[in-house]
Amino acid sequence: MKLIREDLLSDIALRIESVRNHMRDMHVDAVLVASNANIFYTTGRFFRGYVYILLQGSPVWFVVRPQAFEVQDNVVGIRKPELIPEELKRLGIPLPSIIGYECDDLTWSDIARLQAIFPDSSHVNGSGVLRAARMVKTPWEIGQMRFDGIHQAEVYRRVSRCYKEDMTDVEFQIEIERILRLEGCLGYIRTSGNLMEINMGSVIAGDNADAPGPYEFTMGGSGVDPSLPVGANGTTMHRGETVMVDVCGAFNGYQTDMTRVWRIGEIPELAYRAHECSRNILRECERMGVPGAKVADLYDKAVTIARNEGLSQYFMGHNQQAPFIGHGVGIQLNELPVVTSRSRDIFKENMTIALEPKFVIPHVGAVGIENTYVVTSSGLDCITEFPEEIQEL
């Protein structure tokens, strides 16, 4: 236990060093972190407050809640952020000259309040600093995600047992949610921005895969209520249709993202062919995804493979097509890089990405695979290992 804690502390030191490298690149001499995801990233734990990071010295944790917090050298309890400057002076820590705030993560009002406490500093958007640092995972983070992948796969192994004939997709999803939670899934998908709202993932049967949604998920589904238009829509699952299972892999503050497809009875040849095309795309991407490769090249390759197979009209949706085939994943479901043709990102070792080349076959449903990968010197290493064939329910 002690050992693990030491490991975490040295891992956090790596993260802070990475944050500082990006601060130097972006000419920022301090960042003030306040978003949940970035507090967790920079401290390994969770509190309501602020983390003040300079280019040197220990980061200072300003903790608002919980009120009782163990005493450490770098921890200061405060009631409100306006007290930060005087606490810094008391600690003999310099005020910032150019300070980065999480402008892409916090509300306008929160940022305006934080800007006011450092009136003599230059203010810049520091969200990119954290986003860039978090794009490349540390050893501890990768260990957490491997753990997630193992447990998520363990749940997928039991998915078929959740099915009973004439079930609705929602009933099926509820039984899957239960085994997820019993396996230790936290049941909460942490996302960035306000473009995604979801409970524990989506189970999409038949033509519901073709329902265009407002969120930035690859396959939407219409949901059961207009207030949460995503995922299962209460339809009874029919013979001749597929069911795509893309549910929560969050077991520890990190998460993996994984999709497999089941079928009820026989499905048309076209669906199998598209599913195999998805697997071919993954195999090609796994090979291409080495450090130094362009992220956009994977997207372009995927589009080319789908087109060469004559499957373009079904690729990444049919009624509404998503313009990406994958995304970074970690503390949040939607991290960098985004695997799209417009990406300018270059693969680096220890990035973690989910790739999800999927197809929607009208009157059949969604097919295709999603895996989460670690970028290694020999290509993408899959951490969501589970048979990829379409399985019968």
Place this chain on the structure above:
Amino acid sequence: MKLIREDLLSDIALRIESVRNHMRDMHVDAVLVASNANIFYTTGRFFRGYVYILLQGSPVWFVVRPQAFEVQDNVVGIRKPELIPEELKRLGIPLPSIIGYECDDLTWSDIARLQAIFPDSSHVNGSGVLRAARMVKTPWEIGQMRFDGIHQAEVYRRVSRCYKEDMTDVEFQIEIERILRLEGCLGYIRTSGNLMEINMGSVIAGDNADAPGPYEFTMGGSGVDPSLPVGANGTTMHRGETVMVDVCGAFNGYQTDMTRVWRIGEIPELAYRAHECSRNILRECERMGVPGAKVADLYDKAVTIARNEGLSQYFMGHNQQAPFIGHGVGIQLNELPVVTSRSRDIFKENMTIALEPKFVIPHVGAVGIENTYVVTSSGLDCITEFPEEIQEL
């Protein structure tokens, strides 16, 4: 079905009228709505985009996603918000002179982008306009919340069947989550701000009630993982302890908030006494909560009743005490008013609030009741009806 849709349309007209009244009060001549909750409030549905509301004329919906959207008079498909001004010109709709943005709801970067598209307008924080409007519910909204309360109570009726001896609190919660979902619960708690992260609610057994949390929940619980420090913590439920069940009441875009307490075996007299004190506080508040009454008076009354019973040290927590006993609830879990001593809000008819005077008894657990109410001319009308006594598991 047609009738219901007409009802919704006329209800939305009431909401827009309420928004406009608050726009006049706050001297704003346009608001541009983009947050999920406020798009749902002002349109009754859900899309990714913007709703432009002037003091007169139909609001215009600028829809980014889904790409396919039914054609209506006031619906314009756009790729990006920068196209809004030219579309307004095309429609002959005036550009704003003073425009309110959701500065408390959207990120700094989102607001900066929106401000740039109306360079000749004055920009103000319009979040308060929407928050004030949403504080008083329309007939349709109250109908939705009554529906939530009925279904949430139906689930609570079956809670005791989820229990098996020597279960952990998490296992108990998982079975409760399952029956919630089977009852139609969407499984997603929509909150405002970044001060609350939770999956489907919290089940808190024994001393876990005393774990101080970072979030703004009244009773925290430490959770099973440091990344989501809320709720059940994996402890086995013991005889002589209470289990507090405070789980998701979201069945339709609205939600009710409701807590009941179960016990395992016998618990000390002090716990019963505190529980009865909670009920006495509720009865007093139900009487006091008439239109025109001060919200803060309910808080002060609750504190006084707890003090007179000699229970102050247990009230609203023991290690860490919450400074409020209730909150508005509706589309989001944490709406206005906040029932705290500092509130300046005055009750109005058709506000909906959750009141949750709770106590933490060391080595026993949490006790107390939470109900959701509608403010009526004769006081608070409970919409989460279910027996309030501590029940045995």
